[in-house]
Amino acid sequence: MDLLAKSSPNRIGDRRKRLIPLVSLIVIVVLVGLAASQGAIVMQRRVILALIYLVAVVGLYIFVGNSGVLSFASSAFMAIGAYTTAIVTMAPNMKSTFLPDLPAFLAIQHMPPLAGIMLGGFMAALIAAVIGAPLMRLSGISAGIATLSLMVIVYIVFGNWDSVTGGQRSLMGLVGYVKLPQATLFAIGAIVIAFIYQESRGALMLRASREDPVAAAASGIRITRHRWIAFVLSAFVTGIAGALFAHLQGTVRIESFYLSLTFLLLAMLIVGGSQSLAGAVMGALALSLLGEILRQLERGVPILQFDLKIPGGLGDIVMALCLLLILMFRPLGLAGGRELTFSRNRTSGDNG
Amino acid sequence: MSDLLNVQNLSVRYGAIQAIENIDLTISEGQVVALIGPNGAGKSSLVNAIAGNVRGTSGDMTFLTSPLLGVKPEDRVRLGISLVPEGRHVFSGFSVLENLWLGATTRKDRVQARQEIEEFLELFPILGKRRDGLAGMLSGGEQQQLVIARALLAKPKLLMLDEPSLGLAPLVVDQVYDLIRDVRKRGISVLVVEQSTARCFEVADQVHVLNHGKISMSGTPAEMGDAARFEAAYFGVSGEIRT
Numbered sequence: 001m002d003l004l005a006k007s008s009p010n011r012i013g014d015r016r017k018r019l020i021p022l023v024s025l026i027v028i029v030v031l032v033g034l035a036a037s038q039g040a041i042v043m044q045r046r047v048i049l050a051l052i053y054l055v056a057v058v059g060l061y062i063f064v065g066n067s068g069v070l071s072f073a074s075s076a077f078m079a080i081g082a083y084t085t086a087i088v089t090m091a092p093n094m095k096s097t098f099l100p101d102l103p104a105f106l107a108i109q110h111m112p113p114l115a116g117i118m119l120g121g122f123m124a125a126l127i128a129a130v131i132g133a134p135l136m137r138l139s140g141i142s143a144g145i146a147t148l149s150l151m152v153i154v155y156i157v158f159g160n161w162d163s164v165t166g167g168q169r170s171l172m173g174l175v176g177y178v179k180l181p182q183a184t185l186f187a188i189g190a191i192v193i194a195f196i197y198q199e200s201r202g203a204l205m206l207r208a209s210r211e212d213p214v215a216a217a218a219s220g221i222r223i224t225r226h227r228w229i230a231f232v233l234s235a236f237v238t239g240i241a242g243a244l245f246a247h248l249q250g251t252v253r254i255e256s257f258y259l260s261l262t263f264l265l266l267a268m269l270i271v272g273g274s275q276s277l278a279g280a281v282m283g284a285l286a287l288s289l290l291g292e293i294l295r296q297l298e299r300g301v302p303i304l305q306f307d308l309k310i311p312g313g314l315g316d317i318v319m320a321l322c323l324l325l326i327l328m329f330r331p332l333g334l335a336g337g338r339e340l341t342f343s344r345n346r347t348s349g350d351n352g
Numbered sequence: 353m354s355d356l357l358n359v360q361n362l363s364v365r366y367g368a369i370q371a372i373e374n375i376d377l378t379i380s381e382g383q384v385v386a387l388i389g390p391n392g393a394g395k396s397s398l399v400n401a402i403a404g405n406v407r408g409t410s411g412d413m414t415f416l417t418s419p420l421l422g423v424k425p426e427d428r429v430r431l432g433i434s435l436v437p438e439g440r441h442v443f444s445g446f447s448v449l450e451n452l453w454l455g456a457t458t459r460k461d462r463v464q465a466r467q468e469i470e471e472f473l474e475l476f477p478i479l480g481k482r483r484d485g486l487a488g489m490l491s492g493g494e495q496q497q498l499v500i501a502r503a504l505l506a507k508p509k510l511l512m513l514d515e516p517s518l519g520l521a522p523l524v525v526d527q528v529y530d531l532i533r534d535v536r537k538r539g540i541s542v543l544v545v546e547q548s549t550a551r552c553f554e555v556a557d558q559v560h561v562l563n564h565g566k567i568s569m570s571g572t573p574a575e576m577g578d579a580a581r582f583e584a585a586y587f588g589v590s591g592e593i594r595t
Contacts, residue, residue, distance in 0.1 A: 201457075208443045208454050215441035215499075217405065220429030220458035220506055 021339035022195045025281050026188050029054070032285065033184035044180055045248075050288035051183040052244045054281060057268045058190040059237030061280035063230045064269060066203050068210030070144040073128075074265045076154035077235045078242025079257035080127055081120030083158060085243040086171045086252045089116035094173040101163035113177035117243040124239025128232045136227040139213075151262060159254045170253040177247040186244055190237050194277050197233055202226050267319075271326050273333020282334045287319070294318055356381045356510055356541050357402065357433075362411035364397045371397035372565040374411070379510060384532070384542040386552035389562035395545045396438060398562065399512045402543075403435035404428045415510070430458050432509035436516065438545075440495040444488025448479050448498060451487045455502030465505060472501045493524030500531055504540075511535055512543040517551065529555060 029051070036047035060074050087095075087102070088109040095107050111119070135146050158165045165171075178186075197203050206226040209216035216223055246252045264287070272283020294315030301308045326333065359377040363370065372394035379385050389395050401409045404425035413420035415431055423431070443451050452472060456465035473480035476497050482490065487498060496516060503511055513532070517525040529551050535542055536555070546552050552559065553573040561569040569576070 204446075204450065205454065205457055208446065208450075211443050211445055212441050214405075214437050215443060216454075217425040218403065218429070218435050218437055218441065219454050219502065220426045221454070222426050 056241035063234035081239030081242030085116030120243030128235030275337035279335035434508035455505035
């Protein structure tokens with residue numbers, strides 16, 4: 001039985017069948033959440049982090065997967081989400097300690113975490129909407145470089161905007177709102193948003209433009225506009241991931257949102273396969289799992305009478321090696337550009 | 353017949369290279385116009401300039417009453433200009449049905465568009481049979497039919513075809529030209545670009561010969577005379593003339 005079918009949501013097809021990929025992914029996430037709930041607290045924390053990465057990778061997928069344009073801006077949008085929720089949810093007395101120069105209208109805010117998280121998503125989307133307007137006219141490598149610059153700019157601004165972000169100092173005292181149930185629900189939410197979007201007519205047009213820009217323009221598709229929509233939605237989901245991250249750690253520091261985070265998220269998307277939602281989900285979970293296994297091995301795991309221990313730093317090398325192997329032997333990623341469907345084939349089109 | 357497209361003094365320049373120079377061209381409603389010429393004559397540059405795909409154009413273009421310069425390609429589609437680009441640009445990773453659906457992106461009347469898609473699938477049984485199959489798996493001729501059908505779904509007033517018979521078997525080319533006749537019956541104007549003349553002469557009301565970026569000869573097919581002799585005179589390809 002072919003579990004994977006070509007990612008090509010058929011708008012005029014059987015409605016029930018079209019929901020199978022979505023339901024499959026939700027089931028996977030719920031199973032991960034349930035399994036983790038039986039584990040120790042430390043393990044739960046690792047799984048929560050994996051689910052937050054999943055939200056961020058799904059956010060990245062919404063733009064990269066549908067438009068085919070690479071984006072390095074993930075950690076910028078996560079930083080925006082994280083700082084937004086920190087500033088509006090921290091207790092006023094904490095803020096007067098960490099951010100004595102904060103403008104008054106922000107200093108008096110004391111929102112519940114959920115509101116802060118949503119606001120974090122909206123702020124990221126707002127900034128993406130403004131910056132995306134000129135950015136989405138670019139294509140290919142220049143668009144990628146522009147998003148990289150965006151990430152660097154956000155990093156530098158947030159790292160020096162002492163009155164609002166505290167600059168290089170950490171912000172502390174955020175509510176530890178994100179537990180396993182919340183992380184699972186947000187992961188499901190991100191998957192649902194990405195799925196609804198990818199089934200939309202606009203996303204179909206965007207994927208068509210990814211495949212053949214000439215034919216897309218000839219069909220009257222407004223590529224720039226649809227890219228922009230995907231970029232803003234992507235920033236919203238990614239911003240929420242950043243806010244969740246802040247409410248998991250309880251602290252926010254700008255160093256967390258830089259190159260290593262962006263590249264980790266991109267690696268997850270590429271390993272899973274950037275052309276399907278299943279790929280984004282599988283990549284986030286697979287690399288989180290691999291990272292965890294390697295981390296344990298670096299610490300040492302007793303197996304029978306041996307103590308299996310790999311030298312420190314080898315984990316990173318193995319991780320890089322995995323990425324390389326995927327790129328060489330499965331360039332479309334683990335999911336191979338397909339969604340989970342559990343059906344035999346797609347009528348006459350199964351030869352693709 | 354009133355003018356649909358009016359091109360005046362159109363030039364296209366790619367850096368130092370002058371692709372076409374001071375071209376005047378008028379297409380009336382319901383007219384089939386053929387543009388022929390050898391490789392590098394500037395045929396594709398001309399249709400792409402009309403479709404809005406090239407920069408560096410100068411001159412005047414009017415479609416019905418709208419000036420075209422400065423209008424983006426995707427918005428020219430909305431005005432009623434559809435180009436079938438050279439080389440059969442199907443969305444190969446998408447199904448036949450999705451390809452047709454993507455052709456109707458500019459339409460507001462989606463119910464009507466869906467109905468038309470079903471009609472096309474009946475009109476082209478081969479596409480109907482493979483409606484859920486990937487467009488990339490179709491043969492060259494089938495892809496050409498699909499691309500033309502996709503362009504027609506945008507409800508164009510002017511359909512431009514850039515070398516529609518390139519790389520197709522003669523029998524398949526016949527089908528493509530049957531399709532062009534069918535398009536004309538719908539009252540849609542056609543601008544067809546070809547290197548070979550014979551088939552163009554069968555369908556065209558007006559023929560323009562493009563050479564080195566300029567229109568070197570214009571007229572009805574009858575005025576152009578016998579196709580073979582014409583070809584020989586202009587391209588030096590016919591065996592009987594060669595010494």
